[in-house]
Amino acid sequence: MRLSAKGEYGVRAMVYLALNYRSGPIPLSKIALGENISQQFLEQIFAALRREGLIYSARGIKGGYTLAYPPEKICVGDIIRALEGPITPVNCLSEGKEEADRCTRADICLTRNVWERLRDHINYLLDNISLQDMIEGKFDEFIVNK
Amino acid sequence: MRLSAKGEYGVRAMVYLALNYRSGPIPLSKIALGENISQQFLEQIFAALRREGLIYSARGIKGGYTLAYPPEKICVGDIIRALEGPITPVNCLSEGKEEADRCTRADICLTRNVWERLRDHINYLLDNISLQDMIEGKFDEFIVNK
DNA sequence: TTAATCCTGAGTAATTTACTCGGCATTTAT
DNA sequence: ATAAATGCCGAGTAAATTACTCAGGATTAA
Ligand code: FES
Ligand code: FES
Numbered sequence: 001m002r003l004s005a006k007g008e009y010g011v012r013a014m015v016y017l018a019l020n021y022r023s024g025p026i027p028l029s030k031i032a033l034g035e036n037i038s039q040q041f042l043e044q045i046f047a048a049l050r051r052e053g054l055i056y057s058a059r060g061i062k063g064g065y066t067l068a069y070p071p072e073k074i075c076v077g078d079i080i081r082a083l084e085g086p087i088t089p090v091n092c093l094s095e096g097k098e099e100a101d102r103c104t105r106a107d108i109c110l111t112r113n114v115w116e117r118l119r120d121h122i123n124y125l126l127d128n129i130s131l132q133d134m135i136e137g138k139f140d141e142f143i144v145n146k
Numbered sequence: 147m148r149l150s151a152k153g154e155y156g157v158r159a160m161v162y163l164a165l166n167y168r169s170g171p172i173p174l175s176k177i178a179l180g181e182n183i184s185q186q187f188l189e190q191i192f193a194a195l196r197r198e199g200l201i202y203s204a205r206g207i208k209g210g211y212t213l214a215y216p217p218e219k220i221c222v223g224d225i226i227r228a229l230e231g232p233i234t235p236v237n238c239l240s241e242g243k244e245e246a247d248r249c250t251r252a253d254i255c256l257t258r259n260v261w262e263r264l265r266d267h268i269n270y271l272l273d274n275i276s277l278q279d280m281i282e283g284k285f286d287e288f289i290v291n292k
Numbered sequence: 293t294t295a296a297t298c299c300t301g302a303g304t305a306a307t308t309t310a311c312t313c314g315g316c317a318t319t320t321a322t
Numbered sequence: 323a324t325a326a327a328t329g330c331c332g333a334g335t336a337a338a339t340t341a342c343t344c345a346g347g348a349t350t351a352a
Contacts, residue, residue: 001147001149002147002237003235006340006341008236012255015256027297036251038341043299043300047298047300058297058350059296059297059350060295060296060298060348060351061295061297061349062296064298088147089149109158110283111157111280114157114222114280118271121271122264125267126260152310187312189329189330189331190311192329193331203330204328205328205329206318206319206328206329207326208320208327209319209329210329
């Protein structure tokens, strides 16, 4: 149940961009330095974020990256899914989406419901924390009730 | 954010044991067959579960494994932690437990709170679903409120 | 023209995962 | 006493994934 470095770094970098929203494009070198992340590795991460439309890039001198949306419109879930694919605790949930290649045990499997619930919980939580929330440090309290 | 095969198989196997609670020791071969898991791999998993005190073993003919506690006393979180260690989305949370080797960025890190919250959510959820709940198929509904 | 930037694809070392293999130890049934 | 069914243990390994690096080209502003 761990995030990859890609996901972890990606979120940190996006927060960095959020802090500098409307300051023009931020070059990767600055982010890498500020967040203590390998610049070449960050390049890969930003390539993915760009492919997913979460950031814009500007080339050339005075170029860099900017958020594609205001910080309150981008959530942690978006970032992680862009970098790691669907957030799910077990494979047979995400794969079985098409009913065709559904896990053969799905009907008898007593654990499936648990993983589905866990998956939904995690996604819900991460989809309700925006970059803006993180910057302000005081996002809404989520309470889990029975 | 995926479970390892060890965790996934472990939970399945424990449910199997729960279904056969009070039927005497169940041999590994039977579980491996029933759940379609490599017996030798299951051996490793059960070794860990035993080390953590979640199951008892009985050797010799007519031997096998039994739950160390009734199914309503063992929860999914226990099993996964026994097999995969602490449930946490990022390392710098679990490592930093001792305050000594705490992540150096902890004080300035804007993402830390998110991971802490996520960690607590996951643990809470998994600690409130017991093997008995899984067998009965209708565990309590958890609702996440803002 | 130059320098700073992004962009791309390939390569790689280390780690982790998901196992397998071989053999010994214990217990019950005969 | 012996045999058979089990658990127990430590090592080994192939494949996959992770976390990067490397080399060089493309774009743009000064
Ligand atoms: S094993 Fe696929 S649904 Fe449980
Ligand atoms: S990087 Fe360690 S607390 Fe955020």
